Amino acid sequence: MRIAFTVNGRLHGLEIEPGEYLLEVLRRIGYKSVRRSCGSASCGTCTVLLNGKPILSCSTFAASVDGQNIETVEGMADGDKLHPIQEAILEEGAAQCGYCIPAVVMTGEALLRENPDPTDEDIRLALNGNLCRCTGYEAQNRAIKKAAGVMRGETDE
Amino acid sequence: MLTNVSEYFRPQTVEEAYELMQNDKEHSIFLSGGTIVALMKSSRIEKVIDLKSLRLDTVSVTEDEIVVGATTTVESFRKDPVIRKKFGEFFYEAFSLVGSWQIRNMATIGGSIAPKLGWSDVSTCLLVTGSSLIIYGVDGYQRMLISDYFSLPAGEKPLITHVILKRDGWFSAFEKFSKTTFDVATVNAGLSIRPEQGRIKAARVVCGSRPQYPARFESVESAMVDLEINEVMPSIVRSLVYESFVGGSNMTASFEYRKHLALVLAQRAAEKLKGMIE
DSSP states (O other): OEEEEEETTEEEEEEOOTTOBHHHHHHHTTOTTSOOSOSSSSSOTTEEEETTEEEEGGGSBGGGGTTOEEEOGGGTSBTTBOOHHHHHHHHTTOOSSOTTHHHHHHHHHHHHHHOSSOOHHHHHHHGGGOOOSSSOSHHHHHHHHHHHHHHTTSSOO | OOTTOOEEEOOSSHHHHHHHHHHTTTTEEEESSOTTGGGOOOTTOOEEEEGGGGOOOOEEEOSSOEEEETTOBHHHHHHOHHHHHHHTTHHHHHGGGSSOHHHHHHOBHHHHHTTOOTTOHHHHHHHHTTOEEEEEETTEEEEEEHHHHHTSOTTOOOEEEEEEEOOTTOEEEEEEEESSTTSOEEEEEEEEEEEETTEEEEEEEEEEOSSSOOEEOHHHHHHHTTOBOSTTHHHHHHHHHHHHOOOOOOSSOOHHHHHHHHHHHHHHHHHHHHHHHO
16 A cells, blocks of 8 residues: 655655554665664654654554654754754763664653653653663653753753 | 555544444454554454544533543543543543553553453543443444443444543542553552542442453442541551452462552552542
């Protein structure tokens, strides 16, 4: 079957199998930041934004996003300039192996659009579906908090 | 990929969706949020009927009821201003315990009830608030209690179109125990009471993930009527749940463990209610 959807503002029209998941289709067309891991809606590494809301692409049928807008981490940086969340993750040492990080960035971005000044608890709740086996989460939480300040214009980039 | 899926339908009306299901019940499945269907990995599924195209994703208010479209996501529901106005923080807080943010953005209210899942926190919360369903089936549209829906034969596959909520002076609380913050419940418990002059006029007590689907404990409910709402009440509720708990064992927990968890959760919910009413 044929579907069309935008990824990071770019329109894609393509043939898919009716039973294919969004994760598989996104990776096939080159969005390799969308990571395959548990395949069972448990780890969050496949998180993308669907119409601005974080969802799990491993358990979303590609056919169901026909006509919708998807965002992945490939669309976050502005040329060579990283997004404040990406910058803060580097500065806070919030990535080790990095496998979960694209999903953390997207969940963080969705949170900050909805709540530009989140508390530590807000951040923990938002990220509780993003598993990370390396960092223990503290640095990621700090990074989101720091990026929020930058995006509000309160601290220097 | 669900390899055997060969057709993906986007019906435009409830009637059309139902007919598509009736045409091949054995190989068809309704898709709402997709969190269950996509994970079934079932070779039986050949036809997916996507209900999102029905646009049943709104929350509206009638004179004495709130009408929630079945494809409203759990996250939209918990944050909906109408729901928060009518139910305070009950659904907002209880549904924050349902899965992760990502899952709540996908899972829908109707889709959480339809598969009759034992561990559904959504079903427990809706049962304890006395909510009912509008379904479309062989007799057309029909209003039905959630408990009656759970009793339908497995072969019947009506379509849930709406959930109807009332409040009518009830106070509700929900507690859940799970192994991680976004895991499914090992046991969950909901408690609602209607107070009158410092006593319980009526009560609803629901336990889910027993592991059977959530059910009301009517013997506990009737024993709670006329109890004074004081500091002793929560421990009485605990004892009543202990005496009446019905459940079983599976790979997640034994019957004995679940029973103990259930009475602790019921007591905590009762303490919350006492705090709300005082």
